[in-house]
Amino acid sequence: MPNWSGGILTTKGQALQAKVDAGQTLLTLTKMKIGSGVLPTGQTLQGLNDLVAPEMIVPISAVSAEGNVSTITGVITNAGLTNGFNVRELGVFAQDPTLGEILYSITTDSAPDYFPPEGGAITVSEEFNYHITVSNASNVTAVLNSSGLVTVSILQQHNSDPNAHSEAIAKHNSSLNAHAGLLRLWQPIRAYVAGDICYSPTGASYKRFECTVAGTSGATEPTWPAVGSTIVDGTVTWKVVDIKNFLPLAGGMVTGDVLGITASQLDNSKKLATTEFVKKAGLQLAATAQYTAGPITLSAAQAGQLIDLASGYTGTITLPAAASIPDGSIYYFWSGANVAVPVQRSGSDTIYVNNSTVTSINLNSGDSLILMKTGAVGVGAWIAIGGTARLPFISQFGSSITGNGYQKLPSGLILQWGTAAIVSGGAVTYPIAFPNGVYWFVPAVTAVINFNSAYASAAAAPGLASTIVYHGGGTTPYNISWMAIGK
Template sequence: MFQIDNSSAITSQPASTPPGPAGFFTDGNPASNLPATIVPAEWLNSVMMEIVNAIKGSGQTLNKAAFNQLWTAMQYAAQNSGVTPPQFDVSTKNATTAFVQRALGNFSGFNAYNANTTLTAANFGQAIQSFAAGAMTLTLPLSNSSPNGFGQCIRFFNANSGISLLTIACQSSDFITAGLGGAVTSIVMQKGDTLELMARGTQEWDIVGGTAALQYSQSLGNTPAQFDNTAKLASTAFVQRALGNYSAQTLVVNGSIALTAAQAGQLIVVGGAAALTVTLPPIASIPAGAAFAFQNGNNPTVVGAAIIACAGSDKFALNGQTYASVPLGGGDNLIAVSDGGAWRVVGGSASLPYSAQFMLAGSGGTYQKLPSGLILQFGNGSAPAGGVANVTLPIAFPNQALAVLASGASNSAQVYIATAGFNNLASIFVSLANAAGAGIAVGYWWIAIGR
């Protein structure tokens, strides 16, 4: 394309004349004396400059030997001539690629509801939030009311107070295809859940996103290595394989230590050449259910017991009693679990002395029950004149009296003869006599065995 350049051309464009009535070219008609249309320089200049400006506007330089410059300018205009509307413009303006890219991921609008509401076709494409004080239901518009017939979506977010539920329900005979759940007519969303539904244009809605969809899915993932400790997602196989293990081990050998909340779930192994104290973290810093496991690996005949102590005024709760600390003898183990207010001992050999199956009971510790049902009872006293004393046992044997023994408790060199027997399951008698067989008032010890 080139601008006219022969010797009869002038160097500046003449001024335009006032516009006349719009018309059309004609070749004329001599028979009717209709003259042909005169093509003035003003019109030719107008056409020429329209073409020249289109070519130059596309960034090209006029080239007298090129005959496709107007076509190139038209292609450029098709790709670059749009004006990008404001980001959230909703008018009939043409959208540029920049406008479309900027709109991706957004919604057509937003609505929030705090009461049961039936949605309409106007809600398609929107993000919808619930913010009720209690549970509420939002009913979907009819699937076949989707403006485009199918493919239109609605996104929901449950922001109700507390843990209030949001139910998304269908109208009429509509249903939701819910993966493993099959066809359902409603979906319950927990607090914080999201849900995206797409209308199929008939009677069907499809779940296409959101956390509420997980209840209907079966996600299959890779199982990490057995002791993986990263942010990877765990499969059910990983969880099952981890059960029974501890999160880590802490070895305590060089003196006493105060544990922290970060060590919950660990096995704490006590070692070293001297007895030491391991102090639990403050109960207030630990959630209920957090646990610590302890093992004393020392030889009990060489190193004394370690002490597992509570922090501050915290206590162990054992057999209805509270204790500030529990000794952990060599070879012993102990599991302590927080209940939010105290440490509950739920296992381990170190808890056996506090068990009703083993612990000493009675005033000053005068009987002991064993897991087999055997009961040992013991005590002392002084025989009255005549040498016979009746003793009420600390507890009555519930089933059978097996044996009773007694001995004199005097420090003299005199020989005493002590005999004992059962009066019944609740009492015994002790008889003390000198070598001649005469009863004598003297101190004695006794032990009774039964079950």
């Protein structure tokens, strides 16, 4: 069983301790050593400069202080040890400002333990704790060896010490790059995508840099230009933005424009939507305005509204001057009026419907209409982009509603009708030719001259542009009404 004697200071250790007590230096402990030597006759421990027979260096793994007692701890194993030995002596070394490293203190064991060589079934370890009594424990420091071993208790003691990592924390916090990712500081040779933002301690505190062209930043930070400017950094293009314009507050309220980055048109995430994004989405009506009587003239402020006409509405609706509102402004109409309501242009503006130009479009009961201001075809121009009121102007619904007229349907079916004064065997010519064929043709005598001759019939195969009609009047012209269906 070990029986260590009290440690004593060597002569050089006493001289160093005097300097420490005088406040000339700190006591910096550098390492411990163990050895197997026996003090020769005629020598004293105080006069030693090293152990009598040093065997192993014991790196300092931990240092602690309680009152005026400082404790240093070291741990060793027999890994790599070729020859075992009896641990008879333990020395503590310190740094003298004049002499360099010296043997500061030493203790001996009169009943030493044997420290075996490597090669057994298990690795043998041993922990050494050396207690040093000083007048002021704060004057004692130790050089901790990064390769030194620690026990669980040493590690727990270290982790519970609030000052354990103070030096590392201070170094970390003083580094400009320590929180670069967290603070979104500019970083070299980094890939950025459009919409990324970064900051820099080298730029003014109110500047923010927005990536407008994706790429990889350069090896050195650029010199940031003035607000509103752009700069190429490696293959990245940055725009300099003044963040003071983002949330100018007065009395807790936003008083200026709050600028943002517009997401892609079909973005479905939880990003905040800018007014530009809402406009691109095209799904929001600004309001609904119902009118019970007219006429009315719309204003630019009503863009995006639904103009709702009540059943008793009469009169016209006049659009605002197209030049007074931005391109892309949309007006929505729905009519419940019992009479046709013209939606008419302002001044000499133009309304385009199916490549035709008109001055007004009628809204019949139940009709809808969507008009958009467009600069693509002129400064004062509107285009009908939707609604049932535009159907009569579409080629699939082409018509001529007259005494001799026609009506086209989206299926391709064409209805034609008319009247003609012709002799028997004369031809009825259609207002328009049927492109593909005639399914049905019916003639009828509309003015009876002789009851017995009041009949009419068509040729067996009606033509595409005209059809022969026979009646009982011979060479006397009869008034014939007719109707044809074809495609």
